[in-house]
Amino acid sequence: MNGTLIRLTARQLLGQKRTVLLLLFGLVPVLIAVLYRVAGNDEPQRWAASALNARLIIGTFLPLAALVFGTAALGSEFEDGTAVYILSKPIPRRVIVLSKLLVSWLATAGVVLAATVVATIIALWGEPRDGILVGFALAVVAGALVYCALFMWLSVLTSRALIVGLLYVFIWEGVITRLFAGVRFFSVRQYTLGIADTVVDVPARVFNPRLGEMEAVALATITTALTVYLAVRRLRRWEIGEAS
Amino acid sequence: MPPADQRTGSIYDLGYRRYDGLRLGRQHAVLSLYVYTLRGAFGIGRRASSKIIPIIITVIAFLPALIQLGVAAIVSDEVDIIRPENYFGFVQVPVALFCAAIAPEITGRDMRQRTLSLYFSRALERRDYALAKLAAFATALMVLTLAPQALLLVGNGLASKDLADYVGDNWKDMPRTIISGVGIAAAMGAVALAIAAQTSRRAYATIAVVAWFLVTWPISGILVAEVGGAGRAAALLSPFDFVYGATLWVFDVEPDQDSVQDLAEIPLWGYGAAVAAYAAAGTALVIRRFGRIAA
Amino acid sequence: MSAPAPPIAVINVSRWYGNIVAVNDISFALGPGITGLLGPNGAGKSTMLHMLSGFLQPSAGELRVFGESAWENPGMYRRIGLVPEREAVYPFLTGYEFVLLAAQLQRLPNPEEAARQAIAMVELEDAAGRATGGYSKGMKQRVKIAAALVHDPEILLLDEPFNGADPRQRLQMMAMLREMAARGRTILFSSHILEEVERLAEEVLVIVAGRLAASGDFREIRKLMTDRPHTFNVRSSDNRALAAALVADPSVYGVELQDGLLQVRTGEFAAFTLAIPGVARQAGVSIYELRPTDESLESVFSYLVKR
């Protein structure tokens, strides 16, 4: 890790305007939770776990935030032509990737975790939490890391990382995983939900992920390590564009 | 050709020549920009890498039609035929992808590369530019919404035992299909372009368009199904939901049990009105944006 | 220990992109001093500099910086400073922060002091507190140089460093580079403008169409370049009379009269320039303008290569 790179990346990712937009974005699940409480429906546990957290936050907000930060942290350096300045320094490529990853992870996890915690507390106000709050908080933080690592690798692989990432999240994870059960082993969303299940203690009717707890933790770890390794390897052999 | 024995020769001046032919004016300019943009949306006339993504998305839009026709050709024609309104339910997804990937290119390219000043200094008004771009993008989306349906209609007709019978049975769906296809393209295209035109950075434009589709979708689902009450109006928030509601209205079909449209209890014509309102608002925003932008 | 490796050694290096050969079997070695890498646009200068700076892998041949391979070797950046051609900077950083960033990434013991010194070297103190996003092209160029110099590298590679600089800034940058060269630094800069290279470089490498067309002492090469068939454009008080007088001179191949302009073709550059003042005086003609044409690098080089 390199403090200078971390500070630089933080300034790149968290411009004034973007931070405001992001906070508004994080506010949406909270508002929905408030509306839910006002309407006062039954089965708040099932709603908080399966609808709010699994579907809305982990299904949509987490990958979107990770997509923005994960691809921008390193990808914007290539797009803007500033990558030369950090690559022409005596810093191991591993340190560059890890520093950039750290910042994008913290930014993603920060926004989404805040939304998860506040929205879940509101949704389960006065109800037993049964590990839902802690479980999903943990899952969001872990899932943010896996997604960011994956998208960072994509961003050193292709200049259209954002589109590829979108296709992955919303076609592969969103549609294909639902149709073909075997694909669940290759879905970060399923890892994230599986990790939540290590803590969440509710009946399957309330929340039932498709991957076992241990499978999910192992696959998430492998995916992170592998994508970080691939990103570092790719960066080592990065060639400046011919035209640029 | 002059006869070979004719002994006269001429040397032609190949220098710059004046042009005194036709000048077709504004309409022609708008039409040219429309065609150029439409070609650009599918990467025609551009490098191979600009074609990949629009082609993949277009292929996705055609997949169900191709599968259905394949099955009909190989197995039998007794398989269930995909209803047009169901096809629209599916095709919304590639349309949304196309919006996310291509809308930022439609005007963003001109903004990034500062080509706008060349357009606005020509026989073209700013409003013309906005409308030509919008029309081209909506047309590109119609390729996705309508062409697979046309293929399906023709293919099924040819595969059926009696073509005349088939056409007769399905005739009344034609205008409905066209109205739905145009409505989806207009509403989604106008709003997506209005969002994308706010920034010249491709990445942010893409994310903003995606956020419109994907953040409103679960919100609508959750507010309508799980929260209820006033939250049911959220069905008009998500493009997937209001567009599908409008399709149901056009085809005069009842929503499925427990679907968003069923639970929201909004009269189906309300979705039709929403489609019109979104299309109008998006168009107005695009015109406004290019009326003010510095060139 | 054996003799120290030269700062830069390039041995039979080629680089191709698919079927396009950008650099074709080039060899040279560089030591301390200023070397100009000269060539028309698209000749392969940038490709060569990118390979030297470790951002492109040679397709064939060997490329050594202080005896080590430049490829996949970030450690060497401790001893190399790099000024890329692209204008891009981090727009949200001030000039000082940008240079400080480079100093910190180089892990200098006192980065603040080093950054201040580098900024002083390029005379950017006044603008150092402003965001680089608002800089002019010339200012961006200088702040990039400051960032490349901040760790006092032994080798400095500059890609078209004088683009966008006005004449005064150009002089100032040249003086700075000369001063670095005097301290034993190895400086390689690329340019497609002959005059720039002429004023700064003692040694020159000429790349044309991916090949090394000439190398060595600049004055000698300059002589080779000028000693070739030439065309001069002349305007005078009486073009017709001057033309008649010049045709008699053995150095002149031919003359051509156009409206208000006299074109003279000569086979011997030196002999012609020596003859024309006397010939004109004898004919009683005033010379208002005399310009050698096709001085563009492309034409000079294409002549060099064809020989």
Add this chain to the structure above:
Amino acid sequence: MALIETQQLTKRYGETVLALNGLDLVVEPGITGLVGANGAGKSTLIKILLGLLEPTSGEATVLGYEIAREGPVLRQYVGYMPEHDCLPGDVSATEFVAHMAQINGLPRAAARERTAETLRHVGLFEERYREMRGYSTGMKQRVKLAQALVHDPRVLFLDEPTNGLDPAGRDEMLDLVRRTGKEFGISIIMASHLLGEIERVCEYLVVIDGGQLLQQGPLGDFTAAMGVLAVEVEGEAAVLAGNLRERGLRVEVEGRMVLVALEGDERAFDLIRDSCADLGFGLVRLERRRQNLEDLFRPTEKGTAHAAS
């Protein structure tokens, strides 16, 4: 009919910046140089005449068309080459220029023919089928000129057309502009802050400063017997300089060049010639130096040169 006429043309940006300040101007057809320092209002004027910007107040006509009411009609007959980059990188020059021709109302077939012809005219050959992203600055400038010319405009607005070009490219571009104006009778308005460029191309000069007309007139009025001669010799520059000083000229040495002040003295040409002949130096180059506008309007010992005329 005047080519351009403006009345009290004013453009304000926000509260503080006054880019044009009640500009009254009449420009006749021909090749006209529009000079002024950066920020004098050159680009603003061009953009207003093209309809890219709305004036805060005042009126203008181009080719007899009122810009406020008849903009779209007028712009059929206008070509514009902006100062900044404006070319998409992912299409070929042919495709782009043909598109721009069509936007200007040319039917498709005519657009194609004119594109081929115009690109040839500006000197773009095999490259024209390639994507423009790989073009050099010189090639890009040529395409920018081609798109402004392709529809055969009656008036051409060029904003700093030599920006970013190397000396050879500069010469070629200026030559192209001159020929376009002289041989094809297209009126040209060329903005530049380098007087030397204007001098080589234009017949008339319009000088604006602080958003107002400073002066205008035929170019000869401005540059006759003014400026600096640059002399390059085969031999020691310092020796030549000393010799010329003895002959009574004001001389400076800059690198390999000897700079001679003209100061209205026609004899300088002959003195240089004779000096070279006497010293046995080869004369390699003798030309007027490109001059900054500031030099022209800087007061000299003889009083204000032209600024008060």
